[in-house]
Amino acid sequence: MAKIAFFELEGWEKEIIEKNLQGHELILLNEKLSDTIIDKVKDAEIISVFIYSRITSDILEKLPSLKAIVTRSTGYDHIDIEACRKKGIHVYNIPDYGSNTVAEFTFLLILALYRRFREILSSEWIDAIRTRGYELQGKTIGVIGTGRIGSRVVKLAHAFGMKILAYDLYPRKELIEKYNVKYVDLETLLRESDIITLHLPLTKETYHLINRQNIKLVKKGAILVNTARGALVETEAIIEALDKGILGGVALDVFEGEHVLKEEIDIVYGKKQYSIEELKKGLEAHILMKYPNVIITPHIAYNTWEAVHRILDQTIETIKQILKGQQPKNKVV
Ligand code: NAI
Numbered sequence: 001m002a003k004i005a006f007f008e009l010e011g012w013e014k015e016i017i018e019k020n021l022q023g024h025e026l027i028l029l030n031e032k033l034s035d036t037i038i039d040k041v042k043d044a045e046i047i048s049v050f051i052y053s054r055i056t057s058d059i060l061e062k063l064p065s066l067k068a069i070v071t072r073s074t075g076y077d078h079i080d081i082e083a084c085r086k087k088g089i090h091v092y093n094i095p096d097y098g099s100n101t102v103a104e105f106t107f108l109l110i111l112a113l114y115r116r117f118r119e120i121l122s123s124e125w126i127d128a129i130r131t132r133g134y135e136l137q138g139k140t141i142g143v144i145g146t147g148r149i150g151s152r153v154v155k156l157a158h159a160f161g162m163k164i165l166a167y168d169l170y171p172r173k174e175l176i177e178k179y180n181v182k183y184v185d186l187e188t189l190l191r192e193s194d195i196i197t198l199h200l201p202l203t204k205e206t207y208h209l210i211n212r213q214n215i216k217l218v219k220k221g222a223i224l225v226n227t228a229r230g231a232l233v234e235t236e237a238i239i240e241a242l243d244k245g246i247l248g249g250v251a252l253d254v255f256e257g258e259h260v261l262k263e264e265i266d267i268v269y270g271k272k273q274y275s276i277e278e279l280k281k282g283l284e285a286h287i288l289m290k291y292p293n294v295i296i297t298p299h300i301a302y303n304t305w306e307a308v309h310r311i312l313d314q315t316i317e318t319i320k321q322i323l324k325g326q327q328p329k330n331k332v333v
Pocket of ligand 1: 102167
């Protein structure tokens, strides 16, 4: 019998977990894993978290029995992977529950910007000029990262009749052959794309990949969409590019300061502490929300019923394999 703790759960998930992991000691919590609740789970052997539980080396120190972490997400930048490696704690992610889910949402954001959906929904909808948009057909999309999600974005872009530029460490031959994708360097992609969309993991190498220096290369009036991770883009660069008319629109499902916005009431009441730098990022997100040509969504590109069921099923399957002593394929470290 293993002690397994789940964090950031929704009510409907608990019943499914209980049914599938019978015979184990289960701690099923709605809260994220943080210092305040760590005492409840200090002898857990396996934990499963979502993206708002930040697994730092300090947190790991307080979980001496921990053998494995299963994050119910593709990205794992909320986990200190190096600290886990040093402690021999295995980390598993859910790599392919929703490539299509995120790609579809990316096009929702692109179309919303291109067809002025904010203006259409506002009372100004009868204003033909304010609500006049642009078409995707014939435009150039620059796809940064052509892994699982980026490849699906390429496929959808091709169906819309777009020209496709791409940037990735590992160009995919099948995308070149099937969808006429042209791989270029990042600078060329920024210069030539009408729409720039990000689909990379957040790593040391990709942190602020788009920044105050290279944003100046962007074609005047292009739009930027980020559904990957906030810190791929320096928020100050976006604000400056909007002010200077370099960017014609921005849609962010992820942004620096996401944590601050999610917890701002707790910050106001003194229950949560953030550094000045992090608070500044939260403020920048608030500033961005005031621009009429900016759309901000709260990290929900993954959020369909199909995808959340796939995430839970794959999480349970991963935990069952770990318990049987097998090696799940989705091991990060
Ligand atoms: P993937 O691993 O299949 O693809 C990532 C691609 O990025 C690969 O082709 C890789 O070669 C490329 N890459 C990595 N580092 C690079 C670098 N330094 N320079 C150039 N290319 C680089 O990942 P997938 O499934 O496509 O997901 C991408 C990201 O999307 C995830 O890491 C996650 O952060 C984010 N995501 C966001 C969601 C949301 O709800 N907003 C949901 C799911 C994923």
